[in-house]
Amino acid sequence: MGKQVQISAYQFTVLLMGFIVGSTGIIIPGSRAGQDAWLAYILGWLGGFLLFSIYLSLYQRHPGKTLVEIHQVLLGKWLGNAVSILYIWYFLHLGTLVLRNFVEYTITISLPETPLWFMAIFSAVIVAYSVKSGLEVTSRTAELLVPLTFVFNLGITLLLSPYMEYKNLLPFLEHGMPPVLEASLSVLTFPFGEAVIFLMIFPYVNQGKALKKSFVTAFLLAGVLLLSATFRDIMVLGETGIERTIFPPHLSTKRIPFLNLDPFIGVMFYVTGGTKMCICYLAATMGIAQLTKSKDHRVFVYPIGVLLVGLSLWIYPNIAEMLRWAIEVWPYYSIPFQIIIPIVLLIISMVQGNRKTSKNSS
Template identity: 30%
Template sequence: MEKAKISAKQLFVVVVLFEMGSAILVGLASTAKQDAWITILLGMIGGITLFIVYHRLFLFYPDLPLTSYVQKIVGKWMGRILALLYIVYFIYIAGRVLRDFGELLTATIYTNTPLIFLITVLMITILYAINKGFEVIARVGELFFVVVYLMAIAGFFLIIFSGLIHLENIKPMVENGWLPILKTTMRETLTFPFGEMIVFTMLLPYLNKPEKARVMCILGMVLSGINITIASIINVATLGVDLFVRAPYPLLATVGKIQLAQFIERLDVLFMLYLMIAGFIKVAIFYYAAVIGTADLFNFKDYRKLTLPIGTIVLFAAMVMAQNYMEHIKEGLDVVPIFLHWPLQIIIPVLLLVIAYLRKKISQKQSSLPDVSQTADGADA
């Protein structure tokens, strides 16, 4: 792995930007209608529980990434298969996120620009950052964090002063009972974005103060969860339930309605600026995890040799995974959560933790037993 170290503050910032990512742009949990904000909060709670599992695995092997310690837990060959599976998963999700942001750009401001051109430019920028190392990505995240929050605060007050918020739109709450809310939580918000913290199992060894990993990551998840919840409430209160459900990018529609003093309007540029920041951070994290995971699994001394080939694979995956945007979204909602997110974010990590715990208990029990040969020698003497 790269000889890099990041501070606890930098980890917190990267987690917040990563979790908000594309979740704040799309109509997250729109199937829950006006109760979308409830499913986001429930997903955050479930995601924090999952992260405790990831962190516990990190405590067993604080100097190793997931691709290394999985081989120690389940054995070399099975571990290498699982490690390769996670690398492919990181590459695929990097491609999905890249496609998300590319589709958004082509649907809004770059309507006549080919998708391949936009995502290639973004990938070249990310590739350059990864070649510079994870510390550089973390520092860029610190700078972006300030920009994002200044824009968010400005946008929040502009929406309020524009008189766009109608809180009656979020009523009645729990109109159809808790079952639809729980279904949406389990299918969407638990795994996206909160379950995606699985990627940080590759990055926690870079923290210069490992004892702060749990607190910083959970605080980052809570802050991002609150931000996404507030955005969801504002979107429903501004657009109404029907438009919120139908709009592919509710936040863009909300920002587009801002009009104050007859000259403050057309603030889509704020949305687009956040779009570029969020796309950069989220794709970079998954991309970097895939690169260092591959370097670790196949014993590459310099991970930089892998950035171009893996970046090319990510770019190719982003282009071919769906023929159009609707197919891309359908796959993300119906296929990915069940066949990828649940096994790789929930089932396998829980099983790994159980096996690691049992191995530790057996090891402790064996070490506490007296040495039979030494006891026999003492008796003969």
């Protein structure tokens, strides 16, 4: 079953990179582990590889099918659609979280007098335009812009290199492994496990065989970028700095003399976060389109966009609440969507596959 829209393996890689860097670029992943955040991050990263392999093998058992269609095949019409609806909610919620994150960042850092709703609508309109233009256009735009964020990030890290204190990494494992493991769960679910959303995108990649290579490349590049950012922030700010501040990368860039690159971090965040929002938004609209058997996902763009903006304003009362929720609740909230359901699906698919092959052989 061929999908009409097609993106290349390279475009897929870029989308995945943009998605992973996404909103993680403005926080320190695994910051609850203090100066051991990098260790938590690496553990989560490795776990991410494992999780994504599960998604990929699930897709490869059902090539050409999106998550919604896989549900229908494996779980039957009613249960499958119910699970699909849950997933669509999850994608939408993720998009909402990213949008709110971005808006809070801009308002906290550079535009304190701008109302929340204005920035939310403003940034959502552009994302909606990109989604309305379709996956092809979204991935082409990502192709142009996402590599720039890598250059920016590298530049900031290099500018900060004189201010890094290696002492800040010590003491190693002060409180033992438990906080590190706990933090690594939060890294696993944010951002790596969120890539479950790519089960909606897989069928649109025109070189299905290159998927594995693209995914490894994207995970490596984006992972290294985030790892370097984590090391940078820990070493520049020190443990107390990490635990106290809301947006650590912003605080560490302030250490660069004469220059203040705040707005650039914001813009960079908008590029990667925008990519992430686009993918969430696209996945939600395409999911609904497939559920309702509508041929064109564009019909759902505006209604969902209104929902996205509305939810993002309404869902958290303030920034502290948002961050607390993202760090403490989100990992557990995500576990069924990112880990349990895909594994269950894979097992069902394997059992069914075995049954089919045994039927064929007998």
